[in-house]
Amino acid sequence: MEDLKDIPIDKNTRLASFDIANMYSNVPTDELTSIIKFISSQQNIDDKPTEELISVTHTIMKQNYFEFHNKFYIQNAGLAMGAPSSSVLSEMYLQVKEKTKLYTILLQNNILGNFRYVDDILTVHNDSNTDADKLLDFLTMQYPQ
Secondary structure, eight states: OTTGGGSOOOTTEEEEEEEOTTHHHHSOGGGHHHHHHHHHHHTTOOHHHHHHHHHHHHHHHHTOEEEETTEEEEOOSSOOTTOHHHHHHHHHHHHHHIIIIIHHHHHHTTEEEEEEETTEEEEEEETTTOOHHHHHHHHHHHSOO
């Protein structure tokens, strides 16, 4: 709420709410290694801890299963629902996407504010200079589907 109060509001200001559909199962796990390397380089983490983290992540991905109605399933793609690692890995994925691609898209679409909590997104835009349908298309391309 604090962030919203600094956004200029007029009669053309609109709020749009988006939800990342099936977020965990749609995170492209093949990108996690490069994401870990990117974050490690940004944080100046040495190669050895980075490689150990990548190794642990690969082990977790091989044990990608979940329980539903007392029956166990293997998650074929993405991250397992309910696994403690899934929230951390999906957050890493989304933060890197936001830092590397989303900022430019928000500027190109004149977005006044963009807020994400887990898989829910709130954007604030001016209807006179932002096409909400175009924005949805751009966001759909950036987040996992």
